[in-house]
Amino acid sequence: MTDTSMGHIIDGFGYAKGLRERLAVKVAELKATQGITPCLVVVIVGEDPASQIYVKNKGESTIAVGMDSRTITLPDTTTEADLLKLIAELNADAAVNGILVQLPLPKHMSSLKVIDAIDPLKDVDGFHVENAGKLAVGLDGIVPCTPLGSLMLLKDAVKTYGGGSLAGMNAVIVGRSNIVGKPMAQLLLNQDCTVTIAHSKTKNLKELCLTADILVAAVGRPKFIAGDWVKDGAYVIDVGINRIEVDGPDGKKSKVVGDVDFDAAKPHAKAITPVPRGVGPMTIACLLNNTLHAACLQHGLPAPEGL
Numbered sequence: 300m301t302d303t304s305m306g307h308i309i310d311g312f313g314y315a316k317g318l319r320e321r322l323a324v325k326v327a328e329l330k331a332t333q334g335i336t337p338c339l340v341v342v343i344v345g346e347d348p349a350s351q352i353y354v355k356n357k358g359e360s361t362i363a364v365g366m367d368s369r370t371i372t373l374p375d376t377t378t379e380a381d382l383l384k385l386i387a388e389l390n391a392d393a394a395v396n397g398i399l400v401q402l403p404l405p406k407h408m409s410s411l412k413v414i415d416a417i418d419p420l421k422d423v424d425g426f427h428v429e430n431a432g433k434l435a436v437g438l439d440g441i442v443p444c445t446p447l448g449s450l451m452l453l454k455d456a457v458k459t460y461g462g463g464s465l466a467g468m469n470a471v472i473v474g475r476s477n478i479v480g481k482p483m484a485q486l487l488l489n490q491d492c493t494v495t496i497a498h499s500k501t502k503n504l505k506e507l508c509l510t511a512d513i514l515v516a517a518v519g520r521p522k523f524i525a526g527d528w529v530k531d532g533a534y535v536i537d538v539g540i541n542r543i544e545v546d547g548p549d550g551k552k553s554k555v556v557g558d559v560d561f562d563a564a565k566p567h568a569k570a571i572t573p574v575p576r577g578v579g580p581m582t583i584a585c586l587l588n589n590t591l592h593a594a595c596l597q598h599g600l601p602a603p604e605g606l
């Protein structure tokens with residue numbers, strides 16, 4: 300690499316830490332002035348070990364910023380009707396400000412139906428159709444954590460390394476899920492980017508990616524985006540969290556990698572998020588942000604500003 304103005308690593312871990320510190324100040328203010336302690340309830344159905352780790356991280360981070368945290372663990376034999384009943388109880392409980400049902404759910408449940416049962420004002424994931432619809436038409440609502448955190452990192456990186464705004468940039472998002480790809484597209488459109496969403500039926504994906512000033516990878520395939528798919532000077536946001544087995548000195552061990560071949564992409568990128576310590580920590584910090592936001596909405600208070 301000859302150009303030293305390229306290949307910056309976007310420190311999602313550090314940015315998330317700063318955001319949590321700013322949130323802790325706002326939470327303390329809300330407690331002192333209104334007597335409100337925001338409370339997040341995470342519901343997990345089944346024993347998926349990866350999900351258990353994220354749920355544990357969420358609980359610890361919630362407590363660390365001064366909020367209340369509850370985790371409800373249900374066996375994977377739980378019926379959909381029982382889960383819906385629990386959600387109804389949490390909706391009715393005024394002490395609960397945020398409800399997150401960890402995905403994926405066991406196969407015998409419809410995640411759309413379950414998400415639809417959550418009070419949109421307590422839907423801190425921002426997955427309810429009412430919040431998705433608000434984002435689509437440009438109304439204030441709760442925005443999904445991973446796209447929100449990705450946008451924060453992107454804006455900061457463009458400000459730091461590019462000097463300008465996102466307006467007019469070509470954004471290509473690989474992945475069209477309701478929880479990452481689609482809301483990310485909406486957020487970037489709201490920033491006046493020219494947005495293309497790619498998926499498994501997209502033709503000439505490499506050529507399309509090479510047109511991207513902003514490339515967001517949310518595919519769920521390890522190192523799927525090769526280095527020569529990245530245009531020189533592009534901003535690369537790698538959302539992927541893929542656990543793979545690698546050979547270590549003492550046999551096989553598990554490691555987390557993204558959807559982008561980081562080492563190969565980095566020399567081309569203006570700035571790129573690593574995995575781990577990129578988007579992942581921002582997802583959790585934005586969940587706390589959304590819980591605080593939800594608590595304010597429920598009490599008729601303005602959304603916290605200056606975060």
Ligand SMILES: NC(=O)C1=CN([C@@H]2O[C@H](COP(=O)(O)OP(=O)(O)OC[C@H]3O[C@@H](n4cnc5c(N)ncnc54)[C@H](OP(=O)(O)O)[C@@H]3O)[C@@H](O)[C@H]2O)C=CC1
Pocket residue numbers: 445473474475476477478479480497498499500501504517518519520538539540541578579580582
């Ligand atoms: N960092 C974080 O905090 C989070 C990370 N993640 C991670 O992000 C990744 C994506 O998650 P999620 O959106 O839920 O995943 P989904 O499986 O729901 O969506 C994957 C998307 O990738 C597309 N895709 C799959 N194969 C190809 C291909 N060969 N070429 C082009 N597109 C393809 C699919 O296309 P099609 O629609 O045509 O099937 C689909 O739209 C995962 O690694 C997940 O673990 C998820 C949430 C939070």
Ligand SMILES: Nc1nc(=O)c2c([nH]1)NC[C@@H]1CN(c3ccc(C(=O)N[C@@H](CCC(=O)O)C(=O)O)cc3)C=[N+]21
Pocket residue numbers: 353356399400401402403424444445540555574575576577578579580582583
């Ligand atoms: N209802 C619901 N909402 C979610 O937001 C949700 C979900 N279900 N199901 C699973 C996915 C995944 N997800 C992550 C959260 C944090 C990290 C994270 O903290 N990652 C760290 C550590 C990675 C590691 O080492 O495992 C990092 O990237 O540095 C990653 C992924 C939230 N998700």
